[in-house]
Amino acid sequence: MVETIGKPSPAAAGDLPRWHGDGLLARSIRFALTVMAPISVGLVVGVDIWLIYAMLTCILGFTLDTGGPAAQRLVRIGAAGAVILLGTGLGTLVAHHTGLIILAFALAGALYALVESIDPSAAAASRFLCLTLAVGALYAPLQPADIPVVAGFAVWAWLVSLGWDLVVGLWRPSVAPAPRAVLARIRATARERWIFAGAVAISVPLALFTSLALGLHRPYWALIAIVLVLRADSLMSRQLMIQQLAGTLLGILAALGFGHLFPAHAALLTGMALAALLRWPAQQLNGTLGAAALTAFIILLLELVAGGIGGAAHDIAERLVDVTVGCGFAFVALELDRLGRRLFRRR
Numbered sequence: 001m002v003e004t005i006g007k008p009s010p011a012a013a014g015d016l017p018r019w020h021g022d023g024l025l026a027r028s029i030r031f032a033l034t035v036m037a038p039i040s041v042g043l044v045v046g047v048d049i050w051l052i053y054a055m056l057t058c059i060l061g062f063t064l065d066t067g068g069p070a071a072q073r074l075v076r077i078g079a080a081g082a083v084i085l086l087g088t089g090l091g092t093l094v095a096h097h098t099g100l101i102i103l104a105f106a107l108a109g110a111l112y113a114l115v116e117s118i119d120p121s122a123a124a125a126s127r128f129l130c131l132t133l134a135v136g137a138l139y140a141p142l143q144p145a146d147i148p149v150v151a152g153f154a155v156w157a158w159l160v161s162l163g164w165d166l167v168v169g170l171w172r173p174s175v176a177p178a179p180r181a182v183l184a185r186i187r188a189t190a191r192e193r194w195i196f197a198g199a200v201a202i203s204v205p206l207a208l209f210t211s212l213a214l215g216l217h218r219p220y221w222a223l224i225a226i227v228l229v230l231r232a233d234s235l236m237s238r239q240l241m242i243q244q245l246a247g248t249l250l251g252i253l254a255a256l257g258f259g260h261l262f263p264a265h266a267a268l269l270t271g272m273a274l275a276a277l278l279r280w281p282a283q284q285l286n287g288t289l290g291a292a293a294l295t296a297f298i299i300l301l302l303e304l305v306a307g308g309i310g311g312a313a314h315d316i317a318e319r320l321v322d323v324t325v326g327c328g329f330a331f332v333a334l335e336l337d338r339l340g341r342r343l344f345r346r347r
Contacts, residue, residue, distance in 0.1 A: 019168040022067070022175075024280055026164065032276040034062045034160050038153060039272065039301070043265070047305050049140040054153045055301075056128060056135075057084050061157030063124045068174030073161050076176075079125070081154035085147060087129040091136020101137050102205045105223065108133050109204035113197035117232045118185050119177055127227040130204075134220030195344060196232050199336035207329035214325070216318050225326020226333070234334045240287065241327040247291025248323045252316060254292060255299035259309045268304045272297055295319070 016023040021030060038054035060080035065073055087108075094100035108130045115122040136142055165171045207226055211219030229240040258271045275297035283290030299316055306312035 017170060020170045021161075021164050021168070021172045024284060026168070028277050028280040030160060030164050031062055031279060032273055033164075034058045034157050035276055036269075036273055037156055039269065039304070043269065049143075050146055050149045051305075052135060052140060053084060053088065053142075053146050053150050056132060057081050057150045057153045058157050060084065060124065060128045061154050062161075064121050065157070065161045066121065066174055066176040067172030068176065070162055072174060072176075074158050076121070077154050077158045077161065080128075080157070081150045083125050083128050084132050084150050085142070087132025088136035088140075088142040088146070091133040091138070092141040095137045095141055102208065104133055104137065105130075105204045105208055106201040109223075109226070110197040110201040112227050113200040113230075113232070114193050116196075116230070117193065119182050121176070127224070130227050131220060131224045134208075134223045138220055139218060191344070192232065192341070195340040196333075196337050199333045199340060200226075200230065202336055203329045203333035206332065207325055210325050210329070211322060214321065216322055216325075217315065218318060218322060221319060221322035222326040222329070225323045226330045229327055230330040230333055232337075234338065237330060237334055241330060243287035244291050244323060245327055247288040248295045248320055250288065251292035251295025251297075252299055252320060255296040255303070256309060256316070258296070258300065259303045263308055265304060268300050272300045272304070275300065 019026050021027065035055060035058045038051055038058060041054070042048075042051045057080060060083060061077040064076045064080045066076060067073070090104060094104045108126075112123070112126040112130055115126050117123075204223060204226060207222045208219055211222045216222070225244065229237055229244050231237045231240065255271070255275075259268065262268070262271065275293050279290060279293045279297070282293040299312070299319065302312040302315050302319075303309055306315070309316075
């Protein structure tokens with residue numbers, strides 16, 4: 001699924017106590033506790049489309065949790081659930097209307113480009129809006145029963161956030177940016193962000209057309225690959241493309257090897273928990289390893305849902321193709337952005 005779960009918050013580094021919620025070890029455990037809950041419930045009641053919405057809610061809720069008072073955390077994690085419902089709801093409305101889908105994808109990509117460099121939480125929310133828009137439009141339209149699922153797992157993410165701090169006795173202060181700083185950033189970079197937004201708005205529909213032309217079953221994977229690696233900083237974007245491609249391949253190989261050795265459902269669940277626990281330490285070491293841990297988590301989930309490697313083989317192969325397509329059109333967006341800035345300077 002997604003990698004808004006990219007880098008730890010500023011409070012995660014440094015000399016924090018071992019069990020502080022933003023410390024590396026504690027953050028890894030909190031993440032595993034948060035995202036493994038939907039899978040555990042699915043094993044009991046049965047896996048269905050609701051699991052996608054539950055997983056996305058938990059991941060984005062974890063990402064938007066910047067600490068602070070309980071009410072503030074509830075608002076931010078609740079906002080994560082609102083983003084999931086908004087994205088899938090809009091996707092459901094435009095489903096089966098090609099022109100509207102293309103327009104919605106272009107606008108969502110432009111929105112991501114506008115907020116990507118302003119604030120990490122806004123960037124994460126816009127990435128998930130792009131992803132859930134694609135899920136709702138192309139794969140799993142929102143159903144009324146999905147709304148309480150999203151609400152319930154948003155509450156779960158909030159309870160894990162509060163519960164951890166209460167158990168360890170270390171309350172995390174808020175690390176959310178000051179509104180004044182965000183507004184200053186918006187004013188200082190307005191021109192560059194609009195040029196970048198235009199480039200992304202062109203590239204995202206092109207990636208969709210390519211995925212559909214290739215007959216890919218989950219074209220939304222290409223869209224999320226774009227917003228995972230695309231940054232206004234072109235050098236960073238190119239580095240992220242390499243890390244994402246290498247990490248995806250490495251994660252697929254690791255998950256396939258694990259699935260061959262331990263095909264039982266309980267073993268796959270254990271492997272997913274291990275991948276979730278390793279996500280943050282791996283990201284600290286190298287971006288490629290972080291992408292590999294997340295990819296292994298996703299591939300093991302596919303194997304678990306499909307009942308084994310054989311059932312998931314097609315989706316596993318498509319995962320690599322979709323990421324490659326997404327990275328390719330992220331590069332196209334960078335070139336369009338470079339051209340747009342050059343034309344603006346000449347004027």
